[in-house]
Amino acid sequence: MPDYHDPRQNRLLAALPADEYARLAPQLELIPLALGDVLYESGIPMHHVYFPTDSIVSLLYVMEDGASAEIAMVGNEGVVGISLFMGGETTPSRAVVQCAGHAYRLTSQVLKDEFDRVGGRRSGALHNLLLRYTQALLTQMAQTAVCNRHHSLDQQLCRWLLLSLDRLSANELVMTQELIANMLGVRREGVTEAAGNLQRAGVIEYRRGHITVLDRPGLEARTCECYAVVKREFDRLLPEENAL
Amino acid sequence: MPDYHDPRQNRLLAALPADEYARLAPQLELIPLALGDVLYESGIPMHHVYFPTDSIVSLLYVMEDGASAEIAMVGNEGVVGISLFMGGETTPSRAVVQCAGHAYRLTSQVLKDEFDRVGGRRSGALHNLLLRYTQALLTQMAQTAVCNRHHSLDQQLCRWLLLSLDRLSANELVMTQELIANMLGVRREGVTEAAGNLQRAGVIEYRRGHITVLDRPGLEARTCECYAVVKREFDRLLPEENAL
DNA sequence: CGCGATAGGTGCGACAGCGAACAGACGCGG
């Protein structure tokens, strides 16, 4: 994790053409995100969209009885607050910081103006980029649903670790088993056991809230197809080098 | 189910202002949909979007081993083929006709032209409507994920029946338990048992592929919160009477 | 009107994940 900060560490912002980026850059506000911060709450209108750089934000649904489940996660490949440009203003879920770090944010008004802006050409790059990202997010949610239905906790843990790693470009996560259990919507003991299996197999190592991945291919071999499907779709929809 | 056909039986089309509807109407093609028809296949570019009127289409993810799970369902409140306007062209899922009926379709090009059309501002009604619908669909997927994680088969069956009924404006479904099991991603026997419970309680009645709902409030009482969350979100995002 | 295919019903062993309760162990703050 670099010490300096640049909005272009976020892949969506990085993919904007120079003119659009130039219009937005002065409006981007760097915000530190602490573990557990809530960026928005179910049903409450949000005022900003957040472009994470070195943080991860989870979209979490919290049920009436307090149980929870992660619906999707957002890191430097995406943006938190799609309902602002999709037109709904709110969602029935909560956005919680899962890995501390930073994000750049825009006010809702600035985002909407740029989203709806009609340049000389018909489609603004931001407009297209955000819609494509939304489709990728959709795939992530769909796959979460499928995975919840069909795959074992062990597989799901692997998927979750891999998705997190991809979004941090790191091989260590600061994350207790309790937190992971909340995200996956399972018991903490279940995570202990699944993580124990991985540890015994030499795939990961952890000590009190620090998980280090030793053998990434090992993780990939143990996870279900869901991880690959999501990754492939993100890569397809959001090429590394866009209209730069 | 009426004998005549009118594109405005689809709520999205019905919500379009007169001028936009007038542009599209001549391009709408009425298509009969038979049970099991596949509107599009995972990863294959689609050429039309479908606006169901008296049919239901399921978005299904089929796994490598053949197991499947429904991700969302689309009826007269929506449209099949959002990836056309979202920009991805394909999705990793399959769209299958779950209840036979009809849909109007547009070619991908006509849809995109209207979607991107800029009348002074970008905000064509179709553009906004489709994005709001997409957000509603997103909620449906998210809730499917949550429901798969936390709720019992009995509850899920109730949710599924209610969602289907809402999309048909009927109280009878033509649907075998085997099919339902495929949608929910569970065993057929599980559905038999859950349906048996409902039948014994006098909530539904069925005979060989025909399910009749006798006591809708009873269903609502037995389902989990997921149904209400999805319904509320659809009602909020897609008001009955729009900019007509 | 009767046959065959298809839909629905049942029983049983296996097992993953749950809920609760508790024991160790690490590491931060004082």
Added chain:
DNA sequence: CCGCGTCTGTTCGCTGTCGCACCTATCGCG
């Protein structure tokens, strides 16, 4: 460097769903 709070490990009985095997009932078709 000590102690306590937090995080992790383990146990046990329980329940819901699975996977399989097999049977029965119904409907539609010839």
